[in-house]
Amino acid sequence: xxxxxxxxxxNKISTEQQSLMLVKxxxxxxxxxxxxxxxxxxxxxxxxxxMDDVCVKILxxxxxxxxxxxxxxxxxxxxxxxxxxxxxxxxxxxxxxTECYHFKFKYTHNGxxxxxSSKNKRNDSTITCADTKxxxxxxxxxxxxxxxNLSPLPDDVCLTMKLFYYDEVTPSDYQPPGxxxxxxxxxxxxxxxxxxxxxxxxxxxHMLKVKVTTEKQxxxxxxxxxxxxxxxxxxxxxxxxxxxxxxx
Numbered sequence: 264x265x266x267x268x269x270x271x272x273x274n275k276i277s278t279e280q281q282s283l284m285l286v287k288x289x290x291x292x293x294x295x296x297x298x299x300x301x302x303x304x305x306x307x308x309x310x311x312x313x314m315d316d317v318c319v320k321i322l323x324x325x326x327x328x329x330x331x332x333x334x335x336x337x338x339x340x341x342x343x344x345x346x347x348x349x350x351x352x353x354x355x356x357x358x359x360x361t362e363c364y365h366f367k368f369k370y371t372h373n374g375x376x377x378x379x380s381s382k383n384k385r386n387d388s389t390i391t392c393a394d395t396k397x398x399x400x401x402x403x404x405x406x407x408x409x410x411x412n413l414s415p416l417p418d419d420v421c422l423t424m425k426l427f428y429y430d431e432v433t434p435s436d437y438q439p440p441g442x443x444x445x446x447x448x449x450x451x452x453x454x455x456x457x458x459x460x461x462x463x464x465x466x467x468x469h470m471l472k473v474k475v476t477t478e479k480q481x482x483x484x485x486x487x488x489x490x491x492x493x494x495x496x497x498x499x500x501x502x503x504x505x506x507x508x509x510x511x
Contacts, residue, residue, distance in 0.1 A: 277467075282467060286469045291321060301362075303357075319403065334422070340440045361417075361477065363476040366471065
């Protein structure tokens with residue numbers, strides 16, 4: 264299926280459609296990597312694909328694993344919202360919430376608006392496919408490092424997904440396939456939350472940001488060097504933010 268295609272970086276991302284395709288693929292890889300490395304689904308629920316020369320696992324609809332089939336359906340619902348430009352962000356929460364994966368999207372009316380309060384503002388048109396490719400591979404590598412350093416999840420873990428929209432453009436009755444309207448409650452953590460900024464991937468038309476919230480004690484065994492900010496050694500930055508608003 265579309266969901267399981269390999270991630271192919273074009274020489275140039277010149278259309279919004281190319282950018283959308285790439286963001287969808289990257290989303291599939293990121294979510295698949297997280298669930299694979301956290302042991303949510305059995306090996307049979309994954310296929311192997313390549314992202315440039317990086318080997319990655321991709322979720323598939325496995326008739327023996329209803330959970331993976333459900334998650335693929337949810338992801339296809341996310342694609343629907345992403346394509347319609349309604350999508351603001353979504354959370355994948357492992358409950359009772361010990362981990363939350365927060366994916367945030369930005370687009371502009373005529374293409375991109377990369378206003379993620381970056382210190383080094385760049386003109387969207389200067390973003391090359393090489394930049395996007397480098398950021399994509401770095402993001403997946405960071406996810407790999409972090410997932411392997413978090414302490415194991417309990418056996419009875421429950422996974423849920425929440426989508427959030429841009430209210431001003433989203434029809435009030437819109438729900439993507441596989442979703443129903445939910446309460447907009449925050450996240451209640453059992454322990455003290457710690458926020459990690461995993462990375463961001465820009466294209467000339469979209470920006471994808473990934474953050475993780477986890478219980479502080481689950482990070483105690485993590486090699487502190489991965490939390491230091493730097494380009495080369497898989498940086499993860501702790502976000503000191505208000506727990507109601509996991510933003511900058």
